[in-house]
Amino acid sequence: MSIQYRVLSRLRDLGPLSRAQLSDELEMPRPRLVAELDRMIASGTILEAGPAASRGGRRSTLVQLDPELRFAAVDLGASSIDVEITDGRLAAVASYSESADIRQGPGPVLDRVSELLRKLGAQSRSARLDTIGIGLPGPVSFRDGVSVSPPIMPGWDRFPVRSTLTSEHGCPVVVDNDVNLMALGEHHSGVARSVDNLLFVYEHAFTHQARDLVTAIAEERAPEPSFADALEVQLVLDAVQRSAEHDAAWTSVPARTASNTDPGPGPKPTDRGQ
Structure with missing residues (x-):
């Protein structure tokens, strides 16, 4: 974790601090900290705010x-775009939401995101x-900044969202x-601020997948x-349940095979009314 990240986190969460207080908080020699603070001041990330x-x-x-710091948060859902601009302490200064269809593809959707970011930036x-x-409603390669085989996002696979x-x-x-x-x-x-372990479950994407089905x-x-694909998700959920029943023990997920992916007898998409 970089010194700059640690400094920004402390100033975000605690507000203005003296150089001496930051040195105590970060348990860092003052000469090293002062040199980093001088670089951050020169870059416009932080400002001096008078004597402590x-x-x-x-x-x-x-x-x-710096009060002029601006961070943008973008949430792309299957059917929506939510954008918010915050200051450096994460206080909202402008926000906007609208309906959208992620299946339009990355070009039109990201063009609209950029348009909204420019408008909200002007408002702020x-x-x-x-x-x-930016959050995407599907698997992501964090390292590469791309979606990876997203099931509800045609045209987004390996698209260079970050670049x-x-x-x-x-x-x-x-x-x-x-x-x-x-x-x-x-x-x-949020509600998990005081806990060490968190399991977060969100069902919105499943609702849209059920509609598409x-x-x-x-x-x-x-x-x-x-x-x-649905069966594979069920296998994962079953493994999570079995793990929880055994004090979070490591639990393997069965590999997909021909026998457990064949839906077997039953209605097919062309069997309506039968």
């Missing part, structure tokens, strides 16, 4: 987050965004699964995700 209260001897200088009276975080938004807005971009980000939010400032059957076409 005396602790005896020469008074230290307070530092604080900021000339720049310092960081963008697209970085090029458009000129700032760092973090891409992750939307539920991972919800869990982080709850752990930082019924629609596919009605239109006599193969559903996506397939019945085999």
Whole structure:
């Protein structure tokens, strides 16, 4: 964890602190900390905020987050776009939500996201965004900043979400699964703030998958995700339940085989009314 990250986290959560207080908080030699603070001041990330209260001897200088810092949070759902701009302490300064269809593909959806970010940035009276975080409703490669075989997002597989938004807005971009980000939010400032272990379950995507399944059957076409995909999810959920029943013991998930992916006899998409 970088010194800069630790400094920003303390100033975000605790507000303005003196150099001496930061040195105590981070358990770091003051010369090393002061050198890092000087670099952060030069970059415009933090500002000096006057003298701190005396602790005896020469008074230290307070530092604080630059009030002009702006972070953007974007949540892409199967049928919605939610955008919020915050200051450095994560207080909301502008937000907007609208209906959208993730199946339109990454081009139209991300173009709309960028348009909303520019509009909200103007509302927040900021000339720049310092960081963008975006949550996607499907599997994500955090390292590469791309979706990976998302079941409800045609056209998004391996699309360069991070590099697209970085090029458009000129700032760092973090891409992750939307539920991972919800869990982080709850752990930082929600109901899970005081716990060490958290299991976060979100059913919204399942609702849309169930809708798509019924629609596919009605239109006599193969559903996506397939019945085999649904069975694999069930195998994972079954493993979670068995693990919980044995004090969170490691539990393997059975491999998919021809025998456990064959839906067997029963109605097919072309068997309506039978």
